[in-house]
Amino acid sequence: MCRFYGMLDRLMDDLVDRAEVAWCTLVGNDGVPVRTRPGILATPEVAAALVDTIIAKAEEHLDGARLTRMSLLAEQGITILVRINENHVLIVTGTDSREHGTLRSVASEVAERMKPLLASDFSRTTAR
Secondary structure: OHHHHHHHHHHHHHHHOOOOEEEEEEEEOOOOEEEEEOOOOOOHHHHHHHHHHHHHHHHHHHOOOOOOEEEEEOOOOEEEEEEEEOOEEEEEEEOOOOOOHHHHHHHHHHHHHHHHHHHHHHHHHHHO
């Protein structure tokens, strides 16, 4: 289990080391942040609300389809939500000088790298 969280922590650290990323958090399906970088998120409730409210609202218009990635644009930055699996969503916030393509692709790339880690952790915990 420690190795799993160490690898997950490294992925999160690599993500926030990028100049365009301000912070990121991995949220579980219960709305609770699992991992947050840089270490402190002033309002983890906001992250949970993004997942619970915004994704759910957007999915209402997809005729039963699951949303895999969503970008929210604001004057001060961009927030990208990427569904990793049924139980986890990665939220990345930052800025990007080339619109939101780079931040979106970085978030998607890290989410893809997290998929096997989270899948193996999920299979270990459900097997108990």
